[in-house]
Structure formats: C-alpha cells, structure tokens
Amino acid sequence: MPMVQIENLDIVFGNQKMESLRLLDKGLTRPEILARTGDVIGVQNATISVEEGEICVLMGLSGSGKSTLLRAINGLNKVARGRCLVRDGERMVDMAKCDEETLRHMRTNRVSMVFQSFALMPWMTVLENVAFGLEMQGVSKKEREERANKQLKMVGLYDWRDKKPDELSGGMRQRVGLARAFVMDSDILLMDEPFSALDPLIRSQLQDELIELQKRLKKTIIFVSHDLDEALKIGSKIAIMESARIIQEDVPEQIVLNPATEYVEKFVAHTNPLNVLRGNALMTPLAQMAQLDGLFHVSEHLALDIQDGALKGASSHGHDIAISKWEDGMDIENMPENSVVLAPVGISMRDAVEIRYHTKMPMVLQDNGQCAGVLGDHQFYHALLGKHFSRAS
Incomplete structure (x- = not known):
C-alpha cells in the first residue's frame, strides 16, 4: 500500500x-479553456504513487502545477475530478471526498507541511514555534517541550530555543520550520520550495541536512522544486510537470539518461551529471571492448588480463601495474597512484572522477564480484558534455 496514491486527478480554478x-x-489546451470559460486548469489528469520512505520531487517551471498538486494532498486545493488517496494506518483516505473531521485528523496526525516563507509566529520563541502544533493537539506542556527540544537538537538549534525568529538567519528560520514539521511525527511531509528563498551556500547545506535527517527518520516526503539539480540531489523519484501535466516520472538517473520529451531534455542538458550518474550508466561493457592476445585493451598503452570475470593483472606500456580495490565509504585520497582500481558498478560519478584524479588510471567496475566494464576518460567526457542521454521513444 503506497503512502500517497493520486489517480487521474484534475484541479480547476474558476x-x-x-x-x-x-x-x-x-482535447482543448489550458489557454483555449481559459479563453472559453475563464477557468484555469491547475492540474490535468495526474497519476502518481509515492511509496513509504521515498522523497518524491515534483518539479517544473513556474505555473507548471507542481505546488497546486502538492496542496491537494492535504486538502488545501479542491479536486475537480479523480482521487487523492493518503494512507491512514491500514486504510486509504480520499482527501477529495473526506468529511471535515477526517480532514482535520489527517492534517493533524498524518500530513505536515513546510512552507517557502517559513511561516513562523514572530511573537513566539523558537521553542514555542516548534511546539505549537503539539499544543493544538492537546499535548501537555512538559511533553511538547521535551519533543520540541529533541527536534531542535536534531537540526542544531537547541541553543537558540529561547530566541525570537527575527534574531535568526534565513537558514536558521527554515531549520525551525523543519523541526516544527518533524516534531508532529507525521507520516508524510509536504515541502513547497522550502529552500528557494535562501542563498546557494545555505541552500546546499540544508539539502544535505535534509538528506541526513531522512536517513534517520525515514519519512515520506513530497518536495516541490523548480531546480533540477536540487531534485536530482535529494529525490529518490522525480515527477516533471509541464502545463499542469506530469510528463515524466522516474528515478533520477533515468530522468537524466532517458528524457521523455524535448522539454525534459532541455532541463537535463544543463544539469550537473556528478550529482546523479553512476558507473553502470557510463561504463563501456567488456563485451564491447577490443581483445588482442587474450587481453582487453583499454587504450593504446593499457591492457587488462580478465579471466572468468576476475581481473588477474594489468599492464601499461608493457609493464605490470598495481591493482587496488575501492568500496563505498573508503578514503579516496589514499588510493595509490598509477594503479587500476576495482570498484562497484554503482559508484557515483563524483567518486569515480575523484578516483581517476588520484590514480591517473581508468577503473574496472564489478557487478557481484564479476568484472562488468571499464570507466575511463572517454566515458567521463561524454557524461560531462551531455552525450550520455538519449530521448526515450
């Protein structure tokens, strides 16, 4: 059972x-319907499923419908047609049709929201702002302060708990907003461009902090963004919207590798591949490599001796060179120079480039202990130049 299931959903303003x-x-378009009726099509025939623990990013340009769709999940935007199902224990509640009592229950216990504008109450302290939702639930003062302090420690603002919002920086105020949402212990967290008003350095830092928090809390997060690099960095799934429609939904790597339309392709062309691509998408498989005298020739000077899926030896200019092994989490700076590195096929492009910088050699990628392909300069250049993707048919 998914946490959120949206089926053939339309939202119309007018x-x-x-x-x-x-x-x-x-089959009339948004502009044609606006001219005929004066109504605005906010979302058209949207269908998407969000599983427990996912960070699903809704992204697109301004006016694409992403925030409109997000606000249907907690009932802030009324649904004209279709279903918006949100999990409540063992049942799915249709937010488009539930009564007021059920809607209040869902907003209080199941769905929390973080706004772009922070939405903090200036007359309250940081601690009081974080604890406010718990107060509305009727939680005792002692318990709500304990829970609020715990969340403030998690976002690094415990020492600021007695300050007012105007004494905090923009990034700190957004952390208060995060703590206020997390303290409710809701299953689903809705985030409407929460970092877009911040400067790039603070924005990147908060993205990193959200990723770390998610590793511990494992919430289901639906995040709105107009920035593809941000979406690729934090999302486990991305849904790209254009003119009120979801035009492509997939994992980040497939969005980059197989853009479904010219619109998506233009987004992908300007993104940073270091943030999303992995070795198996870039490598040249062994089956496509030239062999001579039983050796795989990576370049004019580098040859690999691979037998029964195992790398037995490597030579450069006819001289044997060292073979080393790297696993996720190992210190890349200690990788020996002029050695061929064995690494998992799932290695990130960022790690692969850094390993190439330190070793000055291509690397061999393994899948389940078997050599699968080679990753070298040619593959890196193709990725950086945007030659790695192909339009989905």
Missing part, C-alpha cells in the same frame, strides 16, 4: 468547472 472538464476531455 466558476465553470464542469464545462472546463468537458473541454479538457475534448
């Missing part, structure tokens, strides 16, 4: 919703 839906079904 007074002629039924007529606008009829025109939508006839």
Whole structure:
C-alpha cells in the first residue's frame, strides 16, 4: 500500500468547472479553456504513487502545477475530478471526498507541511514555534517541550530555543520550520520550495541536512522544486510537470539518461551529471571492448588480463601495474597512484572522477564480484558534455 496514491486527478480554478472538464476531455489546451470559460486548469489528469520512505520531487517551471498538486494532498486545493488517496494506518483516505473531521485528523496526525516563507509566529520563541502544533493537539506542556527540544537538537538549534525568529538567519528560520514539521511525527511531509528563498551556500547545506535527517527518520516526503539539480540531489523519484501535466516520472538517473520529451531534455542538458550518474550508466561493457592476445585493451598503452570475470593483472606500456580495490565509504585520497582500481558498478560519478584524479588510471567496475566494464576518460567526457542521454521513444 503506497503512502500517497493520486489517480487521474484534475484541479480547476474558476466558476465553470464542469464545462472546463468537458473541454479538457475534448482535447482543448489550458489557454483555449481559459479563453472559453475563464477557468484555469491547475492540474490535468495526474497519476502518481509515492511509496513509504521515498522523497518524491515534483518539479517544473513556474505555473507548471507542481505546488497546486502538492496542496491537494492535504486538502488545501479542491479536486475537480479523480482521487487523492493518503494512507491512514491500514486504510486509504480520499482527501477529495473526506468529511471535515477526517480532514482535520489527517492534517493533524498524518500530513505536515513546510512552507517557502517559513511561516513562523514572530511573537513566539523558537521553542514555542516548534511546539505549537503539539499544543493544538492537546499535548501537555512538559511533553511538547521535551519533543520540541529533541527536534531542535536534531537540526542544531537547541541553543537558540529561547530566541525570537527575527534574531535568526534565513537558514536558521527554515531549520525551525523543519523541526516544527518533524516534531508532529507525521507520516508524510509536504515541502513547497522550502529552500528557494535562501542563498546557494545555505541552500546546499540544508539539502544535505535534509538528506541526513531522512536517513534517520525515514519519512515520506513530497518536495516541490523548480531546480533540477536540487531534485536530482535529494529525490529518490522525480515527477516533471509541464502545463499542469506530469510528463515524466522516474528515478533520477533515468530522468537524466532517458528524457521523455524535448522539454525534459532541455532541463537535463544543463544539469550537473556528478550529482546523479553512476558507473553502470557510463561504463563501456567488456563485451564491447577490443581483445588482442587474450587481453582487453583499454587504450593504446593499457591492457587488462580478465579471466572468468576476475581481473588477474594489468599492464601499461608493457609493464605490470598495481591493482587496488575501492568500496563505498573508503578514503579516496589514499588510493595509490598509477594503479587500476576495482570498484562497484554503482559508484557515483563524483567518486569515480575523484578516483581517476588520484590514480591517473581508468577503473574496472564489478557487478557481484564479476568484472562488468571499464570507466575511463572517454566515458567521463561524454557524461560531462551531455552525450550520455538519449530521448526515450
């Protein structure tokens, strides 16, 4: 059972919703419907499933419908047609059709939201702001302060608990917003461009902190962004929207490697491949490499002796060279120079480039202990120049 299941969902802003839906079904575009009825199509026929523990990023340009879709999940935007199902224990609640009591229950216990504008109450202290939602739940003062202090420690603001919001920087105020959402212990966290108003350095730092928090808390997060690099960095799944429609939904690597439309391809062309691509997407498989005298020739000077899937030896200019092994988490700076490195096929491009810098050699990638392919300068250049993707058919 997913945490959020959106099925064929339409959102229309205006007074002629039924007529606008009829025109939508006839194939009219957003501008044509606006001209006919004065209604704005906020979301068109959206279908997406978000599993427990995922960070799903809704992204697109301004006006694409991403924030509109997000706000349907907690009932802030009314659904014209379709279903918006949110898990509540063992049942799925349709936020488009539930009664007011159920809606309050879902907002109080299941779904929390972090806004772009922080939305802190200036007359309250940091601690009081974080604990406010618990107070609305009727939690005792002692318990809510204990829970709020725990979250403030987690976001590094415990020493600021008695300060007012105007005494904090923008990044610190956004951390308070995160703590306030996390303290509610909701299953689902909605984040509407929470870092976009911050300067790039603080923004990157908060992205890193969110990733670390998610490793510990394992919430289901639906995150709105207009920045693909941000989406690729934090998302376990990305849904790209254009003109109120979801045009591609996939894991980050597949979004980059196989853009579904020219619109997505333009996004991908300007992204940083170091943030998303992995070795198995870049490597040249052994089956495609030239062999001479039983050796795989990586370049004019480098040859590999691979037998039964195992790397037995390597030579450069006819002289044997060392073979070393790298696993995720190992210190890259200590990798020996002029050695061929064995690494997992899932190695990130960022780690692979750094290893290449220190060893000055291509690397051999393994899958389940078997040599699978080679990663060298040619593959890196293709990735950095955007030659790694192909338009999905």
